[in-house]
Amino acid sequence: xxxxxxxxxxxxxxxxxxxxxxxxxxxxxxxxxxxxxxxxxxxxxxxxxxxxxxxxxxxxxxxxxxxxxxxxxxxxxxxxxxxxxxxxxxxxxxxxxxxxxxxxxxxxxxxxxxxxxxxxxxxxxxxxxxxxxxxxxxxxxxxxxxxxxxxxxxxxxxxxxxxxxxxxxxxxxxxxxxxxxxxxxxxxxxxxxxxxxxxxxxxxxxxxxxxxxxxxxxxxxxxxxxxxxxxxxxxxxxxxxxx
Amino acid sequence: xxxxxxxxxxxxxxxxxxxxxxxxxxxxxxxxxxxxxxxxxxxxxxxxxxxxxxxxxxxxxxxxxxxxxxxxxxxxxxxxxxxxxxxxxxxxxxxxxxxxxxxxxxxxxxxxxxxxxxxxxxxxxxxxxxxxxxxxxxxxxxxxxxxxxxxxxxxxxxxxxxxxxxxxxxxxxxxxxxxxxxxxxxxxxxxxxxxxxxxxxxxxxxxxxxxxxxxxxxxxxxxxxxxxxxxxxxxxxxxxxxx
Numbered sequence: 001x002x003x004x005x006x007x008x009x010x011x012x013x014x015x016x017x018x019x020x021x022x023x024x025x026x027x028x029x030x031x032x033x034x035x036x037x038x039x040x041x042x043x044x045x046x047x048x049x050x051x052x053x054x055x056x057x058x059x060x061x062x063x064x065x066x067x068x069x070x071x072x073x074x075x076x077x078x079x080x081x082x083x084x085x086x087x088x089x090x091x092x093x094x095x096x097x098x099x100x101x102x103x104x105x106x107x108x109x110x111x112x113x114x115x116x117x118x119x120x121x122x123x124x125x126x127x128x129x130x131x132x133x134x135x136x137x138x139x140x141x142x143x144x145x146x147x148x149x150x151x152x153x154x155x156x157x158x159x160x161x162x163x164x165x166x167x168x169x170x171x172x173x174x175x176x177x178x179x180x181x182x183x184x185x186x187x188x189x190x191x192x193x194x195x196x197x198x199x200x201x202x203x204x205x206x207x208x209x210x211x212x213x214x215x216x217x218x219x220x221x222x223x224x225x226x227x228x229x230x231x232x233x234x235x236x237x238x239x240x241x242x243x
Numbered sequence: 244x245x246x247x248x249x250x251x252x253x254x255x256x257x258x259x260x261x262x263x264x265x266x267x268x269x270x271x272x273x274x275x276x277x278x279x280x281x282x283x284x285x286x287x288x289x290x291x292x293x294x295x296x297x298x299x300x301x302x303x304x305x306x307x308x309x310x311x312x313x314x315x316x317x318x319x320x321x322x323x324x325x326x327x328x329x330x331x332x333x334x335x336x337x338x339x340x341x342x343x344x345x346x347x348x349x350x351x352x353x354x355x356x357x358x359x360x361x362x363x364x365x366x367x368x369x370x371x372x373x374x375x376x377x378x379x380x381x382x383x384x385x386x387x388x389x390x391x392x393x394x395x396x397x398x399x400x401x402x403x404x405x406x407x408x409x410x411x412x413x414x415x416x417x418x419x420x421x422x423x424x425x426x427x428x429x430x431x432x433x434x435x436x437x438x439x440x441x442x443x444x445x446x447x448x449x450x451x452x453x454x455x456x457x458x459x460x461x462x463x464x465x466x467x468x469x470x471x472x473x474x475x476x477x478x479x480x481x482x483x484x485x486x
Contacts, residue, residue, distance in 0.1 A: 169475070
């Protein structure tokens with residue numbers, strides 16, 4: 001079972017204060033890039049894997065999605081999502097992405113924001129997502145970028161000439177990475193880009209677009225601290241199609 | 244036009260002494276990984292983009308390829324390749340990958356080892372390679388990995404706890420990277436993984452396999468200095484299919 005950090009009171013409290021929790025999609029710097037990878041929502045049956053507070057679920061419905069199923073492991077997140085939602089075409093349910101059980105061919109779009117890196121058996125999850133999509137259906141997801149996640153000490157350094165650098169090590173050593181983020185001992189699963197993309201291909205997906213988050217000029221003008229995100233990518237985003 | 248570093252006497256002299264120049268394919272640590280991505284050679288019409296001394300061209304013929312065309316910008320490399328080859332089904336010709344001119348649908352396999360990162364206009368090259376392949380034909384290539392190529396100072400550092408790290412910066416800043424490797428001022432073109440893969444997709448290719456070089460246990464046992472290659476990938480290898 002996936003570690004349920006989001007139901008740790010300290011983690012949940014910290015997470016609830018992040019820009020992306022308070023402001024929703026607009027509070028996530030990578031959202032415009034993800035948005036550009038999404039199909040038009042009109043009439044789509046959508047599943048959101050790791051829906052959190054349900055911001056994407058509500059947005060998809062506002063854009064005309066036929067129905068949205070939001071899944072999350074965290075009771076805390078789901079309770080907050082339900083409290084923020086008044087729409088009979090949005091359903092929320094508890095689910096562990098390690099043991100996803102979805103009807104076959106039921107969805108036009110599977111979406112997931114920053115959840116798959118908590119999953120240990122990504123191969124099995126992708127097979128199940130593939131089966132849950134209709135032929136031609138899309139999967140669009142983001143994860144922490146492996147460059148960001150790989151290092152033993154994932155933090156900025158300054159080199160001898162004053163340059164801010166991200167010291168990469170352990171890139172090829174896949175497996176758990178334990179960090180203290182909002183709470184102690186949060187477990188994520190590091191995989192190389194190659195591994196993630198090959199798992200998609202082997203599950204039967206056709207890769208449509210791969211994006212590594214980099215802030216735009218406008219984003220940096222509005223929020224200068226984003227500039228460092230150009231030095232190394234924090235997020236990897238992928239759009240794929242069920243063949 | 245692509246910089247022709249290989250015809251710089253100092254560069255050529257240095258390059259000629261590398262393991263991969265003296266021993267051929269077996270002298271390149273990433274060759275087993277590339278080999279696993281290649282289709283059986285029997286009866287294939289093959290083009291090698293940046294053929295160097297022709298090691299791959301001769302290997303492909305030994306494996307039963309019907310014909311091999313080896314292209315390179317360097318007269319020095321081509322002269323050496325011709326001197327090492329006695330096979331009427333292998334032809335060598337001078338070509339600039341920035342302005343590749345190949346017959347339509349003429350090849351079953353386009354192969355390229357560590358040449359595409361010298362090319363500025365990769366989009367145009369990939370369109371031309373796509374057109375030169377028959378439908379269903381394959382492109383298999385390696386480039387220097389963008390993690391390896393991006394940094395302003397591409398060299399190992401040691402962090403406060405004695406760990407060897409590869410300090411990444413400038414990952415999102417695409418464009419030329421000038422390094423002194425074998426000769427001064429060698430120009431390579433940095434692109435993110437996302438950019439390279441999206442250019443392939445937009446040229447009409449279907450991605451089949453993405454591999455980031457990491458030495459095997461056996462390789463490290465035979466050559467312990469390869470162990471550091473696990474900390475960050477030096478090479479990116481891609482197999483794609485003309486749809």
